[in-house]
Amino acid sequence: MALLNADLHCHSTVSDGTLDPEALAARAHANGVELWALTDHDEVGGQHRAAAAARALGLPYLCGVEISVTFAGLTVHIVGLGIDPDDPQLLHGLAQTRGGRERRARAMAEQLAAVGIRGAFEGALQYVGNPELISRTHFARYLVETGVCSDTHEVFRRFLTEGKPGFVEHQWAKLGDAVRWIREAGGVAVIAHPARYAHPNPTQEYALFAEFKAHGGQAVEVVTGSHSNAEMVRYADLALEFGLAASRGSDFHSPTESHCDLGALPYLDGRLTPVWELLTDRVLH
Ligand code: AMP
Numbered sequence: 001m002a003l004l005n006a007d008l009h010c011h012s013t014v015s016d017g018t019l020d021p022e023a024l025a026a027r028a029h030a031n032g033v034e035l036w037a038l039t040d041h042d043e044v045g046g047q048h049r050a051a052a053a054a055r056a057l058g059l060p061y062l063c064g065v066e067i068s069v070t071f072a073g074l075t076v077h078i079v080g081l082g083i084d085p086d087d088p089q090l091l092h093g094l095a096q097t098r099g100g101r102e103r104r105a106r107a108m109a110e111q112l113a114a115v116g117i118r119g120a121f122e123g124a125l126q127y128v129g130n131p132e133l134i135s136r137t138h139f140a141r142y143l144v145e146t147g148v149c150s151d152t153h154e155v156f157r158r159f160l161t162e163g164k165p166g167f168v169e170h171q172w173a174k175l176g177d178a179v180r181w182i183r184e185a186g187g188v189a190v191i192a193h194p195a196r197y198a199h200p201n202p203t204q205e206y207a208l209f210a211e212f213k214a215h216g217g218q219a220v221e222v223v224t225g226s227h228s229n230a231e232m233v234r235y236a237d238l239a240l241e242f243g244l245a246a247s248r249g250s251d252f253h254s255p256t257e258s259h260c261d262l263g264a265l266p267y268l269d270g271r272l273t274p275v276w277e278l279l280t281d282r283v284l285h
């Protein structure tokens, strides 16, 4: 079961990816993915399309989402796998979570204008597939397109991150709410890309894992596109210490921006419980 090419984290044009759900399904299938989930930010509007496209290809599918959470002043992402994408409480919670994005984007554009970058709100909007889901990624694409930066990673280094122009503090969902929406929609909650959070100290990371588990969270992404080999080992050990299952997902956004393609990941360590063992009855065939 550990030797399964599962890719349980990626983004479509419904959030901040550049491919639509059908093109992602085709790419996952062509790359040899054996179990797939689309996990758009704060939005499940692509789930029925992704599931239908996967079914037509004979690719087993789990419905998914990636919820933005504020935990101890940091933004943390919680992936939900095997959810019912029509669950009313989940839909309501996600709509609330998306709610402040337009206001935030206007404030980001004002800060960018103050450092001489004009028209960023309208510019970012040109890249947005879903008007409720304007994200920093869309601003990054605009800043690359207009020649301010040479790639999206440079944008995040120079702008849009804490302490840099274009960063606007935002209150996302609460950890306990996100985990509850996922669980009550029939899914399993997963801490996404744990190495990407700038916890001020190791105690805060332990607090995240402990509170997540206490709220009913069951898994952590051990293998993900942004983890180094050392980080995969570290989070495999932490998964075992906390009794969490392990997930695997590229976090693919775009053929030109993402360095990790769909399905192009190391297998899970055989000591771990793969998250898909908890989700056998939620897989769509
Ligand atoms: P938002 O939800 O609007 O705060 O945007 C977050 C998204 O920005 C993430 O999901 C990534 O797609 C992207 N992002 C964040 N940090 C970086 C980075 N350092 N390099 C490239 N993309 C990033």
Ligand code: MN
Residues within 6 Å of the ligand: 011, 016, 041, 137, 253
């Ligand atoms: Mn993203």
Ligand code: MN
Residues within 6 Å of the ligand: 066, 077, 192, 193
């Ligand atoms: Mn994320």
Ligand code: MN
Residues within 6 Å of the ligand: 009, 010, 011, 066, 251
């Ligand atoms: Mn993601």
